[in-house]
Amino acid sequence: MTIHQQDFQEGRSTRAMPIEVPAQRPGPMSRVAVPGAAPAAPRAVPRPVPVPAPARTGHRFMIYKQDPSVTELGARLTFVPTVVLNGPTDARVRTEMQGVTPVARNVNGDFVFPMGSPQFDCAHTFAVVRQAMAMYERHNGGNPIPFAWNVGGNTDRISVFPHAGVGANAFYSRTAKALKFLFFTPEGQPPTTVVHTCRSFDIVAHEMGHALLDGLKPGWLSAAGPPQTGGLHESFGDLTAIFLALAQPDQAEALIALTKANLHDKSFLADVAEEFGRALGMPSGLRNADNDLKLSQVGNEVHAISQVFTGAIYDVLADMCMFEMARQRRTKDPALVLIETASALCRLVFDAIVASPATGARYVDVANKMLQMSSGRGDPAIYRTFIRNRFAVREITTAATPLTDLMSGQMKMTEADYTGDGQDITEVEALDGLSASLRAEQDRSRCCGTMQMPEYQVVDPEKLAKRGSLEDDDILREDLDELRRAFSK
Structure with missing residues (x-):
């Protein structure tokens, strides 16, 4: 008062x-x-220091780090920095599972569910698809990568079906605008032993690689192209799984510890789709990136041909990591060196593929683009020596750089300017222009489900090479035309 x-x-x-x-x-x-x-004096009113809020929100997802069978890695939380609605669905990806979706976020706005549940499968599959897309969009200057049907303002999403049906496969379909992951019981196993392909980090990343590459190079999926073009598609899927794994800091750190920084030591990285491969009776994964295959050993079988290109890139990655580990061993943690080196090579491969021919691309086309872009970016000359050597050893290209040092184990792996003979060549030739991998028809009998889809076998190659939606009638065009002629008489 x-x-x-x-x-x-x-x-x-x-x-x-x-x-x-x-x-x-x-x-x-x-x-x-x-x-x-x-x-x-008037009393000061205390004011809290404002806390900056992120420009955009995001959500946490629980995912398998690799396959469920890779128990030393298990599962982890991952963050997806986009607005994700119940489903999960966002502006680019929609998840579909009958009787389950839309899966709702929890009270914290996250998609975290018990492993092995249908809700977990939806969240895991969505998150890995989104991470694969984000990785390549970073290499694309932050620009969105269109799906093959995103033309003329079309913004249709890709639909992801984690439990699409029974079968030992997974596939991408342009006609359905979808990724479909099947599930099966391995032969001789009890009915309760079910392998879900959607739970494999590698398989989800691989199939999303097909979808993204179809948006970038819509003419590459046609079976009418040379086997090497089909091999590039299969290899891009496997490389997507490898590079995406190395974009995860915890996986990179685990790999360094398991292999003592030697990428040629046996590890989860080189074995692609371990659980799936073992279920089919294979000793490890469905494919092994750390292989020694040469073009002369694979004929026109696209699955095998793809491993030649994948193996060459994997060897280049191992060489680059060895060089960078030696150069930066006193200044950076080995896991960080691995992450940065893998990212640099991933971008180089991505840019080289984008710059390669729209149809009929060969391995040598991509190799030459890699050499030229590496030089233009000012990479150490030894990077291009690694590329020339590894493609030559695989009998893909001519040996522009003498292989004497490499084959004798005397190559100077830590000298930045090493070229073998003093020449930093940025264009090489195909070793064998008459190779079955260039001239024969594609044998896709052992490929993933994507490469065996009828739409890529029978649709006119020129139509496939143009971005745009496909309809069922496009697949049946030849039969329908024959019926029209018959009924017009």
Whole structure:
């Protein structure tokens, strides 16, 4: 309250200015006039320091790091920095599972579910698809990569079916605008032993690689092209799985520890789709990236041909890592060196593929683009020596750089300017222009489900090479035309 008093100094007639006195009970501040007191400074109101908020939100997902069978890695949380709606679905990807979707976010806005549940399968598959897309979009300057049907303003999503049906396969379909992952019980196993292809980090990344490459190079999926073009598609899927694994810091660190920084030591990285491969009776994964296959050993079988290109890139990766580990061993953690080196090679391969011919691309086309782009970026000359050597050893290209040092184990792996003979050549020739991998028809009998889809076998290659949607009638065009001719008589 306010109390008015006379000035207690004799002879003074002015009134005192009131000052604030704390009240004796909770509530507003009381004002008490104290004669002769100076005005009190206003009390500072404490203000909390503002906490910057992220420009865009995101969501956490629980995913398998590799296959469920790779128990030393298990599962982990991952963060997807885009707005994801219940489904999960966002502007590019939609998840479909009958009786399960849309899967709802939890109270924290995250998609975290018990491993092995249908909800987990939806969240895991969506997250890996999104991560693969994000990896290549980073290498694409942050620009979105269109699906093959995203033309003329079309923004249709790709639909992801984690439990699409029974079968030992998975596939991408341009006609369905979908990725479909099947499930099966391995022969001789009890019915409760079910292998879900959607739970394999490698398989999901591989099939998404097909979808992304079809958007970048729509003419490469046609079976009418040379076997090497089909091999590039299969290899791109496997390389997507490898590079995406190495974009995960915990996987890179685990790999360094398991192999002592030697990428040629046996590890989960080189074995692609371990659980699936073992279920089919293979000793390890469905494919082995760390192989020694040469073009003369594979004929026109696209699955095998793809491993030649994958093996060459894997060898280049191992060479580059050895060089960078030696160069940066005192300044960077080995896992960080591996992540950065893999990212640099992934971008080089991505850019080389984008710059390669729209149809009929050969391995030598991609190799030459890699050499030229590496030189243009100012990479150490030894990078291009690695590329020339590894493609030549695989009998893909001529040996522009003498292979004497490499084959004798005397190559100077730590000298940045090493070229073998002093020439930093950026264009090489195909070793054998008459190779079955260039001239024969494609044998896709052992490829993944994508390469065996009828739409890529029978649709006119020129139509496939143009971006745009496919319809069922495009697949049946030859039969329909024959019927029209018959019914016109």
